[in-house]
Amino acid sequence: MRWKLELVPIPVRDVERAKRFYSEQVGFTVDHDIRLDGGVRIVQLTPPGSDCSIVLGAGDGVTPAHPGSVRGVQLVVPDVVAARAELLARGVPVGPVQHVENGAPADGPGDVWNSFVYFDDPDGNGWALQEGPAEPAAPGGAG
Structure with a gap:
């Protein structure tokens, strides 16, 4: 069985405000923006190249969690330095490139799977960009 x-x-x-941040500054695609009975608004966005989306919500209509309480959501990118530069160019306050050395954060990039950049959304929800291996070229040389 496949779980996704x-x-x-x-x-x-x-x-x-969150929709603007994630779509205009972070670059996620807006998939849905709907309003339900009772004033509940659901905005679903997807990071470029991802099969998993996020849903934004205020109040108990989407999640009972408090704004800013989500920490440690990770996005994997092939080049964390380039991704950081893109976020900075879009006005997202991001931290420096870091890696883990001897169990503690250290400045500068590390090896694949050990280079990170951190940022928060306007509510304080915390995100990490993690550098993963570059994707292989598509068959036939396109890629």
Whole structure:
């Protein structure tokens, strides 16, 4: 049986502000923006190249978690330095490139799977970019 992570709820105070941040600054694609009875608004966004999406919500309509309480969500990118530069160019306050050395954070890139950049959304939900191996070229040389 195949199990696939589909959706991660991210609690926010202001859904519109969070939608702008994740779509315009971080570069996620807006998949759905719907309003349900009772004033519940659901905004689903997907990171480029990901099969898993996030859903933004305020109040108990999406998640009972408090805004800013989600920490440690990781996105894997093939080049953490380039991803950091892209976020900076879009106005996202991001930390420096770091790696883990002797069990503690150290400045600068490490090996594959050991280079990270951290940032928070406007509500304080914490994200990490982790450098993974570059994806192999598609068959036939395209890629």
